[in-house]
Structure formats: structure tokens, C-alpha cells
Amino acid sequence: MRAVDIIRKKRQGGELSREEMLFLIRGYCATTIPDYQMSAFLMAVTFRGMSQGEMASMTEEMMRSGEVLDLGFLAGVKVDKHSTGGVGDKTSLIVAPSVAAAGLIVPMIAGRGLAHTGGTLDKLESIPGFNVRLTSEKFKETLARANVALIGQTDRLAPADRKLYALRDVTGTVDCQPLIAASIMSKKLAEGIDALVLDVKTGSGAFMKGQQEAEELARAMVGIGQSCGKKLAALITDMNQPLGELVGNSLEVVECIEVLKGRGSRDVVALSEELSAHCFVLGGAVENLEQGRELFRKMIRSGQALAKFEQIVRLQDGNPAVIEDYSLLPRARHESPLLATETGYVQFMDTEKIGLAMSMLGAGRETVDSQIDHAVGMRVDKKIGDAVEDGEALCTVFYNDEARFQEALKRLRESYKLSPEPPQRPTLIKKVIG
Numbered sequence: 001m002r003a004v005d006i007i008r009k010k011r012q013g014g015e016l017s018r019e020e021m022l023f024l025i026r027g028y029c030a031t032t033i034p035d036y037q038m039s040a041f042l043m044a045v046t047f048r049g050m051s052q053g054e055m056a057s058m059t060e061e062m063m064r065s066g067e068v069l070d071l072g073f074l075a076g077v078k079v080d081k082h083s084t085g086g087v088g089d090k091t092s093l094i095v096a097p098s099v100a101a102a103g104l105i106v107p108m109i110a111g112r113g114l115a116h117t118g119g120t121l122d123k124l125e126s127i128p129g130f131n132v133r134l135t136s137e138k139f140k141e142t143l144a145r146a147n148v149a150l151i152g153q154t155d156r157l158a159p160a161d162r163k164l165y166a167l168r169d170v171t172g173t174v175d176c177q178p179l180i181a182a183s184i185m186s187k188k189l190a191e192g193i194d195a196l197v198l199d200v201k202t203g204s205g206a207f208m209k210g211q212q213e214a215e216e217l218a219r220a221m222v223g224i225g226q227s228c229g230k231k232l233a234a235l236i237t238d239m240n241q242p243l244g245e246l247v248g249n250s251l252e253v254v255e256c257i258e259v260l261k262g263r264g265s266r267d268v269v270a271l272s273e274e275l276s277a278h279c280f281v282l283g284g285a286v287e288n289l290e291q292g293r294e295l296f297r298k299m300i301r302s303g304q305a306l307a308k309f310e311q312i313v314r315l316q317d318g319n320p321a322v323i324e325d326y327s328l329l330p331r332a333r334h335e336s337p338l339l340a341t342e343t344g345y346v347q348f349m350d351t352e353k354i355g356l357a358m359s360m361l362g363a364g365r366e367t368v369d370s371q372i373d374h375a376v377g378m379r380v381d382k383k384i385g386d387a388v389e390d391g392e393a394l395c396t397v398f399y400n401d402e403a404r405f406q407e408a409l410k411r412l413r414e415s416y417k418l419s420p421e422p423p424q425r426p427t428l429i430k431k432v433i434g
């Protein structure tokens with residue numbers, strides 16, 4: 001077999017066999033296939049797509065490139081939740097403790113901020129001392145004690161994805177639906193889970209801007225998971241505006257703790273409830289979604305979800321006192337509002353631009369080595385459909401660096417569009433697949 005023949009076959013729209021896929025992925029990991037050939041292959045896939053069978057074999061080979069966790073020693077169903085990424089998208093910090101508090105096991109391997117989107121690991125690391133770099137042994141030990149642990153991808157987990165992702169990042173092949181599906185699913189399947197709930201974002205702040213594209217990605221991932229014998233559900237959810245009220249790492253931790261205390265923004269509560277309900281159904285803890293929603297509410301009302309969050313923070317070396325004293329979290333030195341210059345209704349928010357503005361403030365990375373400023377971010381004072389008076393605050397920016405603030409403010413100003421008539425508010429949960 002030769003890589004060049006496989007590249008040509010894909011370029012002409014052919015369907016690769018399992019053996020050909022295996023040859024490519026193994027060869028790339030073993031460095032017998034160089035970056036330039038793999039880049040050509042990825043670009044061919046970006047133009048030609050992949051069949052469900054090709055995606056399944058690519059995912060499986062990427063998963064097998066490293067360790068596949070065996071969590072069989074833990075009695076109970078293992079469930080995880082994964083989002084394709086958004087702005088203010090913080091539900092993992094609520095869903096993981098709520099689902100674990102009800103008795104399911106949540107081995108969550110989360111990601112860092114990517115492009116304009118935030119990352120669960122960056123949010124957790126704003127809690128002083130919190131350690132997301134557990135070894136596989138410590139990860140298993142924490143799961144055995146608490147039913148839940150939240151960590152980053154280790155070197156041993158799906159290393160083919162790490163290598164391929166870095167290459168995609170510099171060859172313009174990130175926003176390719178089959179490659180995203182294989183990338184996400186290879187990591188999730190290596191976690192040793194029985195069931196997975198996917199939150200597939202669509203809208204101006206999502207990687208998949210159109211709902212149809214998001215649905216195709218959801219179907220592809222559900223198909224891959226099911227072909228590996230796992231239970232899956234994918235929710236197509238709105239990302240035309242930031243989720244909740246706060247954006248930025250420590251700010252989002254505060255918003256999550258508020259939800260766990262039975263308060264918090266309505267949309268964050270609603271989405272966390274729905275995602276948790278699906279985890280409960282797939283994990284066999286309840287018979288239907290309504291019972292799942294009620295179980296989530298019970299975990300919040302009783303304080304069990306908050307207690308589980310506290311246990312996670314403690315077991316992963318974080319300071320649990322932040323739960324009662326938010327001043328222990330990083331705080332920005334300055335705050336300033338973005339004022340409306342006309343009266344009307346918020347019609348559109350360019351959420352990708354908002355995410356980039358936050359990244360520019362320091363909430364995200366410009367390069368892989370950039371240091372994050374966990375304190376900075378924004379409060380979303382007005383959302384789509386809200387009435388705004390001239391001179392009223394659209395949002396409030398929390399910052400530490402004046403020059404970065406000015407740049408971010410300019411982008412934020414460009415992100416808001418007002419109209420004289422009230423527009424329809426976006427529907428939060430658009431569809432469920434699987």
C-alpha cells in the first residue's frame with residue numbers, strides 16, 4: 001500500500017477501506033507517513049467528505065493509537081457529556097456534579113479553549129490549586145471515591161488526534177465535519193464510557209454556523225458512537241448569543257456555583273437540566289426525560305450537586321472555600337460598560353466576535369503557549385430580544401490591561417446589532433438526535 005495512492009483515491013471521491021485507513025493513521029503515528037502527505041489527505045477529505053464507514057474506521061484507529069481506559073472495576077454506568085464549543089458555554093461544571101451526585105459515574109476528559117470558544121479546563125484552573133493533570137491511576141482513584149473527575153487529555157489518550165489536530169490547525173482543515181466527528185469521538189470512546197450526551201452548538205458563536213451542518217455533525221457522531229456499541233444522544237442547541245450572563249474563566253465558575261446553589265441564569269439552568277436529564281436516561285437512572293429533569297432539580301434543591309462539586313474541588317487539590325467566598329477567585333482590577341448609542345432591541349450578536357474579544361482581553365490563548373488571564377471577561381447585560389435605551393449598558397467588561405480592553409471594546413461594539421422592532425428570541429434547544 002502507498003500513501004500517495006490513498007490520497008489520490010480520496011481526491012477522486014473514492015471510499016477508503018478499513019485497511020487503507022489503518023495504514024494511514026498507523027503510518028502517520030509511526031512517522032512513516034510524513035506531515036505533507038497527511039496534509040494532502042486531510043485537504044482531500046475537507047473537499048470530498050467521508051462515508052459513515054470511513055469515519056467509523058478513522059475514529060477507531062485514532063482511539064486505538066493510545067490507551068483505552070478500562071473502567072470495568074467501577075460498578076455503575078459511565079456517562080459523559082461533551083460540547084462542540086461555544087461562548088459562555090459552562091454546563092460541564094454543573095452537569096458533571098449533578099449526574100455524579102445521582103449515582104452515575106462521570107469520567108470527564110475535557111478540553112481547553114479553542115479559537116474563540118472557552119474550555120472547561122481553563123475554567124477549572126481559575127480555582128486556586130485545581131489540578132486537571134491527573135495520571136490515569138489518580139483519575140481512576142478519584143472516580144472510585146467521588147464517581148466523577150474532570151481532567152485534560154493525557155499523552156496516552158488518542159495521541160493520533162493530538163498530532164492530527166495540530167496539523168489541521170495549520171493546514172486550514174479544522175472546520176471539516178467528518179474530521180471533527182472523528183477527533184471528538186476518538187477521545188470520548190477512549191474514556192471507557194457506556195453513554196455520551198453531545199451538545200452540538202449552532203449559530204454565530206459555534207463552529208457549525210448553520211443548523212443543518214450541526215445536525216449532520218451530530219448524526220455522524222451519534223452513528224460512530226452507536227456503531228461502537230455506546231448509547232448516544234445529541235442536542236442541537238443555540239449559540240447565537242453567549243450562554244448565561246457571564247463569560248470568562250473565573251466569572252463562569254461563579255455562575256456555575258450560583259446554579260448549583262439553586263440560582264443562576266435561566267438559560268444555563270435550562271440547558272444543564274436538559275443535558276443532565278439525557279445523561280440520566282441513557283445511564284438508566286430514570287425511565288424518561290421528565291423524571292430526569294426532576295432528578296436534576298432534586299440534586300440541586302437538596303444541595304447534593306453542590307456537595308459533589310465541593311468534593312471534586314477538594315479531591316483535585318483546589319480550594320473549596322471559593323464556593324462560599326468568590327473573592328478567593330481571580331478578580332479583574334477594572335470594569336467598564338459598553339453603552340448603547342441608540343434605542344431599540346438587540347437583534348443580533350456576533351458571538352464568534354464576542355469570543356474573540358474575550359480572547360483578546362486574555363481569557364483565551366493567542367498561541368498554544370499563551371498565559372491565560374483567568375480574571376477577565378464580561379457580563380452580558382442585554383441579550384437578543386431585550387429592549388435597550390440609548391446610553392444603557394449592553395455589556396460590562398472586566399479587564400486588567402487598558403490596551404487589550406480598548407481592542408476588545410471595539411470588537412464588542414461591532415458585535416451588537418440593534419433594530420427598531422423586537423426580533424424573535426432564539427430557541428435554546430432546537431432538536432434532539434439519537
Ligand code: URA
Nearest residue numbers: 084174179180183184
Ligand atoms: N473539538 C475537538 O476535539 N476536535 C475538533 O476537531 C473540533 C472541536
